[in-house]
Amino acid sequence: MKFSINWAQHYSNIDLKTWSSDDVVSMIGSQLGAVEEVIKWGPRYDGIVVSRIVSFKKHSNADTLSVCLIDDGGVTKDVKRNEDGFVQVVCGASNVAEDLVVAWIPPGATVPSSVDTDPYVLEAREIRGEVSNGMLASPKELNISEEHEGILEINPDAVGKENTKPGTSFKKLYGLDDLVIDCENKMFTHRPDCFGILGITRELAGINGQQFESPDWYNSPVDLPVVSDLEITSKNEIMDAVPRFMVQVIQDVTVQASSVGVQAALTRVGSRPVNNIVDLSNFYMHLTAQPTHAFDYDKVKTLCSGEVTIFPRMAQKGETLELLNGLTINLSEKDIVIATDKQPIALAGIMGGSQTEVDDTTKSIILECATFDMYTIRRSSMRHGLFTDAVTRFNKGQSPRQNPAILARLVQNITEFAGGSVGDSYDSYEGKDLLYWDPVMCDIDFINSRLGSELTAEQVKGLLVNVEFKVDFDQGQLKISAPFWRRDIELPEDIVEEVGRLYGFDKLPVALPTRVASPTSVNPLMKFKSSIRTMLSQAGATEVLSYSFVSGTLLSSSGQDPNDAYKLSNALSPALEYYRISLTPSLLSKVHQNIRAGHDKFAIFEIGKTHIRSNGVTGENVPNELDMLSLVYVMSDKLTDKSTGATYYEAKHYLDYISSKFNISLTYVPVSSAEGHQIHGPFNQNRSSLIIDAKSGDAIGVIGEYTFTTRKKLKLPEHVAGFEINIAALLKIAGPETSYVAKSRYPHIKQDMTISTNGSSNYSEVVKNVLQAMNELGDSAGYIFDIQPLDIYQKEPESPKQITLRADISHPERTLTTQEVGEFIASVINEVDKKEV
């Protein structure tokens, strides 16, 4: 939303000129909305001087060029003049004439239209043998309109004789010495009135503690006698979608370019000048936030079966409409259109149709001024991808009660500037055009308690009356009526916002809430994640965050079924099309790039949330969300100093590290082929296992190396392994981070034992048997013992495995003898061997 100070000044009873640009920017910024950009128009015209063409002659070397002598009143410094004090400028325009008042851009000044792109600073230079000191500028070069056929002709009657004296600074004309403040649109989502310069001006007055008075024509419609008998028929059968529909015929207008002043004003707020009719319609849109549209009466007539009839209706299936921008759209039954009895002629509230466009041939016009349902307009705009100034305003919900005033004022201005006589009209509104909406009752204490302020009722009234609210006192309460253009005041909370804003939130007393001294609970899962994060980073692993969205290719490369992943319907790209099923594929996708960056050996981990469609929904009917931890351990193929065993054990070492820290007892069971869980997708069944909570027997994760296919597709080295585990499930079985066991004060004896197994038992079964035998045989003797793995040896693939364990044995009450322990260990081996056979 572009706000022009010069426009505002013109329609304000307040003297805005007493405020500096910084004042205005800070008032808007602190008490109205965010400022996106401040555009200072004045400096763009620095150095440009109103001048008069004294004489001109044909250029001797170029047919289309004239050599002009101009009078700049002698104000420009450092320029070559003739003996009369005039300056020579070469000009290619065909409208060069003696005594023409023009805008001269002297050497050293910048062409205004080039400022934003590639600033072009003029100099004195020779054009085919004649020196040109700067240039005479066209409206386009002056950033006034698109007109570039000839140079700007300054009309002394339009701008006042005193402003056309040679030597006058050009920026004094046409309100060019302006400040335009671009306010962020988002700010005014609930304030349709602030999409008009009038609305923002009113707010500025209120913020500054001054009472604003809207122009008379805005508060009550100008009365316009009907003088033409040109007729129109209309109706409105969709009151919900179109709360108000008004049309007005004007006969015999003269369509031509707008005055330079109007063109320049529109250009400054971002509208391209078209012709006097369209420009005036746009002008009032920028001023009041009410869009209007003009149709060519005679073109409409040719599209009617008989009398001229236009009215709003919902579009019908199969209908099409060619728009002003040249595109033809297929209409939906959810679009509102303006139609004749035969066909649609405009997409209501969004854009007019090309068949009824007002152009140079137009004689009579139909003006439409209406209010549309904001939601319907928004959906149509999204459906067709059309985002116009009208949409920006209509989709905020304009007040239907401002339609008559704006239509009447527009008609009055058109007849004044484009001629024509007022004809037939139509208004669908059945409500009353009251100046105020129904009052909101509000207690002064309510306002003060919400703001923490100590305002009096009189102060509140003053603040609100400044922006044209009506405030009465009724049985100790404030009875507050919002003016007809406001649509956002329904609740006492809305009054609180209004009062706080106009008073100034920065003036409110600031105090921390009082607090009860009870301790704050800590979120156990977040604390656990934090501990794991610390633990793993201390163990040399690097925490990674990767996108929650992955490609279908990554899923299938990881042995996962994309059909089991939630799919985005509006993904940014195929690379981000699916919610990830597990974290592992994301981590694996980061491996190759890091190896290429020169990292030979690393561990990366991520703590994150995953979603699997087959995993169902919560009681709230939203997908179940899993809190997962994934780690991947990598050794590149280039690394020579590898551990010799399977990389599986490196990953397991990390998991064992976590589980020992938290006193978690985990067991590992090979993944069976029947399992087929999505999380297992990337894992090689030969070399992976389920992670089982030893107490409950529940599987809480998977650990292992990855399949050949996954490694090949993700360019992974051979030595890569990792795990993925449900971190919430892990928390459930986690003990405290530290645990203490009293140690015996008598010496420990360490002794090794080697169990030979023919391959049918795995390591954990052997250990289980050993511990069982130690318990059975040693319990009565009161031994305390612990065992640690020492070696696992196998001569050849088919030969028996030798598992060597080191037992640490002590007794709480006495010193053990080596012989005693030796006998105990021998009996344990004997017992275990029996089972192994």
Added chain:
Amino acid sequence: MSTSTISIEQAKDALKAEFETLEIKKQILRSKTLESLMANLKILPNEEKAEYGRDINALKGEIVSWVNDAESEDQELGPIDVTAPFDINTPENKRPALLSTKLGSKHPIMIELEYIVDIFSRMGFEAVESRQIDDDYHMFESLNFPEGHPARDDYDTFMTTEGLIAPAHTSTMQNRVLRQYKDNLTNGLPIAVVIPDRVFRNEDVDVTHEHTFHQFEGVYIDKDVNVGNLIATLKAFMSEYFGQEIKAKLQPFYFPFTEPSFEFAIERPESLRKGDTEADMWLELLGCGMIHPNVLKAADIDPTVYTGFAWGCGIERLVMMKNSIEDIRHFQSGKLDFLRQFS
């Protein structure tokens, strides 16, 4: 044509049988059966050639995939004892070991997030994580965004094919948190919660924009909570966070779920200032406001008795400012060279 179709089917069966017997699976591609199919192609009438050719190509493609599958089975590393602590015959100095502590690092976003949660915890706020997939009710409706409301346009949300939403703000948890902690109010305690997590916006990625980033939401509800309390709470947090007294200001803003709504700006700490214009001085940090009565009502909290405030703040920008990080895309790049600079 039908005869040749059958012969392709028959050929496929024959090839499959042959494939099973082969020692070196690749040899199937040079099978006589395939060769004879190719020979057939030459003698077919021209009009049948195209379709027959396509069928042969399809069959060939299938055979190649048999070979690939078999090869990956072949090259799949063999079984190991998954219960063991290390591999058989591994010498002691080659056994699994944790990497050097020097190499480890926590993610900078997570470091910051833990720090922020810690400050709020000391201020009496509990922490709850957000969700990463949610529904329209929590993302919009319970937050006073009616269907079709233009404010929805500002959120550029990702949707799933089922119509679920990738939350564009952590406010998606407000209704749940209000319900979860509602009993606090009847027990004379405030609802004071921070909600950190990742959020998603459907926007193009560049040095300052990411489609996936992190926010922390805060809600505070009690009797007699006012705008001054909101300002004081956020100022107290910012001062603790930056380790110095922070000047702050409120700029009016619009959000459907707060009334009034603000943008909260702080005076830049000197270390984070680049110039001395008005724009360099102030840093718009977060959106906030007094919780809209409709949002309280949606959680069955009586807005005539209780009032509260809420805010939502992005984390990436804070981390980028603090560490002079030039490109937001580094965060989720997974680059060790970036990540290991943080600890």
